[in-house]
Amino acid sequence: MKIVIAPNAFKNSLPAAAVAAALEEGIRRSGYTGTLVCCPVGDGGDGTGSLLTQYLDAELLFADVADPLGRSVRASFGWVSKTKTAILEMADASGLRLLRPEEYDPLHASTLGCGQLIKAALDQGATELLLCIGGSATVDGGAGALSALGLQLYDRDGTLLSPLPVDLIRLHNIDRSRLDQRLHGITITILCDVKNHLLGEKGAAAVFGPQKGAGVREVLLLETALQQWRRIVLQTTGTDMDRLESSGAAGGMAAGLAAFCKVKIVDGIRYFLQKIGFEQELENTDWVITGEGAIDLQTLEGKAPFGVAAMAKQKGIPVIGIAGKLPDRVSPGLQAYFSWLLSINEQPLALEEAIRQTKSNLVRTGEKIGTALKNKA
Structure with a gap:
């Protein structure tokens, strides 16, 4: 047997x-x-990247990045030199497990560190990224990650904004002229285990916000921030992030990256099983x-x-x-x-x-x- x-x-x-x-x-x-x-x-949830790194016999590389609240943390990613593939675990840089429960604060938590990890992979020469996005502490629509890669956000007065949800509410204009040009030459495959859209009662704020520390008031503010993020991104790129299946995954991380990069959002477990x-x-x-x-x-x-x-x-x-x-x-x-x-x-x-x-x-x-x-x- x-x-x-x-x-x-x-x-x-x-x-x-x-x-x-x-x-x-x-x-x-x-x-x-x-x-x-x-x-x-793994199906894209926390720990999937680590498993893929082992199955694909990838080398482990390290980078100093920001945690969800901006503090320095040492994160790793898998590197398959033969195919120039980087395997990234979003939770290593922007994960809930990096915070104590009393620190959960999705209005002020950012995916900046995940963007820095992507940049480290680009610096290594990656032409393919496998991004596992489970276990995040964030509901910023991927704005933090994109800001680490050169995207700039401004309010109505032309003042530079932080990519935090608390500031996205005032977003008026996006400048993508400084976005890392290397993003045009790579494919980012996002492994995902949920199909939630970005907005609404089954969206990133309503469903995942409470898991990351948001109360009723915070959920409403996060929803408002994501609505404004979606509105200005649509004006800037022509992409309606809310129409993408799984756009609400990891607090909207999948949606943000899909609007500005070449992205494939895949069924995490199906992709994982095929890969191994x-x-x-x-x-x-x-x-x-x-x-x-x-x-x-x-x-x-x-x-x-x-x-x-x-x-x-x-x-x-x-x-x-x-x-x-x-x-x-x-x-x-x-x-x-x-x-x-x-x-x-x-x-x-x-x-x-x-x-x-x-x-x-x-x-x-x-x-x-x-x-x-x-x-x-």
Whole structure:
């Protein structure tokens, strides 16, 4: 029997590789002696860039950039010299994990550091950028990143503005004459796991603002800032950022870059699986195990477990889905892709306690799965 273990990260708890290792440990504890292949995956969320860097055997390069609040931080990117490809993790420069919870402040948080990381990749000679945009602390529509690359923003009086959302509200004019010319010679592929548009009740401010520290008043101000950003960008470039699918991802980062650069926004998990040759890994596989912190109806909208399960289903391979949280009633949609859905928590736990016990619960769940599959063999 061959089992492929292909989980995503368990958010705020364990990265994908550690989840796979814990499941492997548990399955081996059950006495299973067949083939086990660990293949941790990412869908564009926090940690995807690190995985791609490992799978593509990329060199790790470093740059000093600004964190979301403007403080200096050391960030890295993967470098494949043969293809001149840079693999960037937005969260390394502009991520929520760089801030303490009491510092969350999306009105004053910027993607400037991510733009500086892009510039470092250009300085290295990159002709292709793979940008994973999950886990950001920002809702600035990518204005900060573009300002690091030479875009200049002005108010009605001709005063230079910072690219912060609190100032975008007063945006009147954009000067793109100093935008880094090297951007015209590269392709930026953005790996994304959401389809939200930039504006509205399902937009960047309303959906992602609260996750990054915005209260009701701040959400309204962020929405106003993004509306003005969209209006002036449309006047400047002819591109309506709000019409782009996934334009709200990472607080509008995808939208901003798409308006001024040559960008491909891709389904993160589908692109990731193709890039690492996952389909070939499924040859002669009997079972696939995947999962992440929560599996629910949103999973079917392009999250990592769905991408893995869909590819396995095409080959007639049954899939076990594991998660810290499952819906009380499993929908027919989930049943169509997962042969067995399993919570790693045997009893209800407070979130903090569940996170603390994630590894031990994964090991125990792996042992349970190993025992069940041995009996099926």
